[in-house]
Amino acid sequence: MNQVLKIFRREIASYFATPVAYVFIVIFLILAGAFTFYLGGVGFYERGQADLLPFFSFHPWLYLFLVPAISMRLWAEERKSGTIELLLTLPVTMFQAVLGKFLAAWAFCAIALLLTFPIWISVNYLGDPDNGVILASYLGSLLMAGGFLAIGSCISAATRNQVVAFILTVVVCFGFLLSGIPLVLDAFRGWLPQALVDAVASLSFMTHFGAISKGVLDLRDLLFFVMVIVFWLVANAIVIDLKKAD
């Protein structure tokens, strides 16, 4: 765990040593704000309700493009610059390296997410929202970001080209986000038995995030995201191991 922490510290410092962190955070905050107030049919004020549902309902879409922008460099850059050879010949295990880098990226997302706090202050100033639901939504949003990141990290390990990593991650994340809707399900319906189609449908990030952000903290929804993260990180370690030589 100690080694994980050391890698974590180096990674998170590297975000703030480059413009990546600042550009990402500013864009995230602007888009999160703009979507909340201007998109979504009924605006934040017009709904007449003191909650953050309009704010959270756009998070999946924001993450769809912003999280791959973070995850694309995680391993692709290490491979391109050759530092992967340095990192993996230090006395750390593969899993410590994968976990350290993932946690740093996740913590970075958490920082961006925390910086949306003015909207929480606003809604508390304007009315009397259910802060339990808001807290649950923040938790759900963070878990969803973690899921996207784990997918992105794994895909980033498979290539040394960041653009390829970005595009593939967006596509795979899009599939996971919307696996509950006909666009995705119809692709499987023709050749998979119904039970498996249902299984695909149950992988939808949207459904699980929706449940959490309504304030229903079902252990299964939380567990779902944790499992997604674990699964993709294990895959991540395997991919690195297989593709080290190229």
Place this chain on the structure above:
Amino acid sequence: MIEIKNLTKQFGTLTAVKDLTFEVPEGQVLGFLGPNGAGKSTTMKMVAGFLTPTSGSISVCGFDIETHPIEAKRAMGYLPEGAPGYGEMTPSQFLNFVADVRGLSGEHRQRRCEQVIEQLHLRNVLHQSIETLSKGFRRRVGLAQALVHDPKVLILDEPTDGLDPNQKHEVRELIAHLSKDKIVVISTHILEEVEAVCDRAIIIASGRLLADATPEELEAKSIYHNAVSLAVAELDDAVEAVSQLSDVLKVEVARESRRLIAIPRAGKSPYGAIAELSRQKGWAVDELAVERGRLDEVFRQITTGTEGVGGRT
């Protein structure tokens, strides 16, 4: 001690390293030679624990790299090919990070970092990001991170590539002065480097071990071993006369420097005969010298020849 047994690495159908077996005892500086694509880097990557061998085993200081990778990696310092580093970090941050992961802490870490910064003259670039550094400085930062934990075993993949002659000299001095109980393995295609720092040289090509000997033994394989170089005013006479000597196989002539090189028959040393001859004839001799042998020529002969030259085992 590094023990490599029957090491083989395959990439798909390509065999990069084939059945390599050798040992490196403590205190030895081993030069790893071979043409580009010979499998030098692949072997070093396997020893450093980055690539997994297809078959065979590697043990470093008694730790098998596959079953005890962490212990083995702790004992090693590794400079990968091209000396990669995290571009956005400064050498100071980078060294501290590596020292930290290597388990150095507190004052000890401080002291070790200071020491390698001194050794590699990094003081002036300590707080500049690595991506803005010149190739020579990057290489030295890479060397510094390999040395920072004072490892028993140093694996250096082309440590002087991209350095200017002065820096090359300094790095060689550094390697030569590392304490005597260390193992240093350097890969290079600069042959003078082998003469300068190595106790032993291994030549591989197409992934196979072709020669394993000291630089002197390799030089002795050269056709120029014990050749005599003679610079003389009466060049044409000298060529004529020296060619007649029984120990001389053939004579090479370099007219612009008024010099001839007498290549001896195998095992012979024509120096005495040539010295005697020039005294008898009363030539105006500018220079008369014995050559030790030419590594580059031996290298070419070994790596382009079809069969290996038996070395010491």
